[in-house]
Amino acid sequence: MIELQSVTKDFAGVRAVNDVSLTVEQGTVAAVVGTSGSGKSTLLRMVNRLIEPTSGRILIDGADTAGVPAPDLRRRIGYVIQDHGLFPHWSAARNIATVPVLLRWPRAQVRTRVRELMEMLQLDPDVIGPRLPHELSGGQAQRVGVARALAVRPELLLMDEPFGALDPVIRAQAQADLARVQKRLGTTVILVTHDMAEAIRLGDRIAVMRAGRVEQFAAPADIIARPATPFVADLLGEGDRAFRYLSLRPAADLARPEGPGAGPAAGDADAPPLSPGTTMAEALSEMIWTGRDHVRVARADGTGGTVSRDDLIRAGRPE
C-alpha cells in the first residue's frame, strides 16, 4: 500500500505539487491524469525520491520512504519512462539486467531472470537479447523498458507516460500487455498519463491533477458518472461520456441466455458471437454499424448470450 500524506513540492517558489494525499491499495493501478505542467510527473518522481518533497510524507507499506537511502529505495521500485531511457551502449538483455547486477545477483540467476522476463513480455531472448536499443522497434524498446523495471519483482511500479512515444496501434497492444502482466504479477502500479482514455482503460482508480492539486481521486465509473469539477468533466470530453462509461464493463454482463423464443431473429444467430472481453461500448458500436438490435456475445465460461440494444443504451446512463 502506498500512502501520500500532504505531499508538497516547490521549485524556486513555484508550487508544482500542492498538498496531495492519496492512498493506492496493494495490487491496484492508480492512474494520474492531467495536462502538462499539472505536477503529475513531479508527484511520481517523489515516490522514488528522484525529487525530494518540500513537505509531506510518502509511506510504502507503512514505512516512510525518507528513511531509506534513495538508491536502495529506487532499486526496489520499478520505473518506466516515456522514451524508454534504455542505456544505448548496452544490449537489451544487459539493460534488463541493470538492477539485478546493481544488487549483485549471481550471474546465472541474472541470466535466468532476464530470459524469464523477455519471454513474459514476448521478446525472443536469443534474437532481441543481444540487440542494442537503436536496433529495436519502438514497441520492443518499450517492452524492454518494462522488463527492466520488473527485473527484481518490485511490488511497486512507477510509469511515467510509458506509452507516449508509441503509435496508436502499438500503444493499444502495449496497454493490453501491461494489464495482463499487472494482473499476473499483482504489482501495484502508479501510472502517469495525459490521456484520459488510457487512464480509464488501465486505472482501478484515477487521480485527476490540475495545477499541483488532485481534483478528484475515484474509480473510473465514478469519475465518468460524477466528475467532481468542471476540469474533470472537460478532460473526460462531454461528447464521449456515455461511450466511455460503456467501455468500462463487458457486454457479457448484460447478456440474456439464448434459447428458443428468447433468441433474436434467425438471421442474427448465424453471425459469430463477439469475444468474451468485448466491452459494452464495442457491442453497441457493432450494432450501430451492422444495423442490428441484438448481438451475440460469448462468455468466458463458453456459454453464449444475447445483448439487446435497449439494454445497452440503458446501461450507458449512470444510475
Added chain:
Amino acid sequence: MRAAWPVRLVLWALVAIFVLWPGLFAPLLRPLAPPGMPVVYDRASLSGLTAWHLGLVAAAIVPSALMAIGLAILVTRPAGADFLPLARALGGFGQTFPPVAVLALAVPVVGFGAWPTLIALFLYGLLPILENALAGLTGVPPSVMLAADGMGMTPRQRLVRVELPLAAPLIVEGVRISAVIAISTAAIGSTVAAPGLGEVIIAGLNANNMAFVVQGGLLTAALALIVHDALGLAGGLVGPRGARARTAAA
C-alpha cells in the same frame, strides 16, 4: 575498416624497417643529399630519436588526458556545475592559441631542452580532450540519466557505468586530436633542443641536406598517421559497435 588492414600493416612494416635499418633506404635518399654529405642521419640513431619523440608525446598526453577528463568530470557533477561555463570558455580560448606560441612562451620560463616541449604538449593537449570530454558527458540524453538514477544507480555507478562509456568515443577522439597535434608540435620542439625527429629535419635544413629533411619529415608524418589510425581503432572499440562485440563475447 577491414579493408584498411593491409594498408595499415604495410605502413607499420615500412616505418619499423626504416627506423631499424635506415641504411636500406640510402639508395632512395641519395639523390636528395648534396655530394659528399651523409645520406642517413648519423648523429643519433633514428630508432632512438623516434622513441624519444613518441615518449615525449606520451609523457605529455597521458597526464594531459587524465587532467582534462578529470576536469570534465568535475565540472559536470552538481558540485562543480558552476565551473562548467569557465571550463568551456577556457577550452574555446585554448583552441585559438597556436602550439608554436605555447612553445615560445615556455622557453623563457623553463629554458631549453625537453621541458618546454613537454609543457607545450601538455597544455595544448588539454584543450581538445577537455572540449570533447565535456561534449561527451553533457551529451548523454536526459532520459538515460533519468533512467540511471531511477534504476537506483549511485552517482558514482552512473558515472562509471553509463556516462563515461557513452562519452568514451568522443573522449578518445579528443585524445586522438591532441596526440596528432603533439606529434607535429614535438618536431617543432627540436628548435628549442627537445630530442626527437625534429632534430633530423633541423639538421637537414641547417646543412641544406634534403635527405635529412625528407627522412625526418616522412617519419614524423608516418608516426602521426599511425597514432591517428590506432586511436581511431581504439575509438571503435569503445563505441556502440564495440559494446555489442563485448556483449556477444560475454
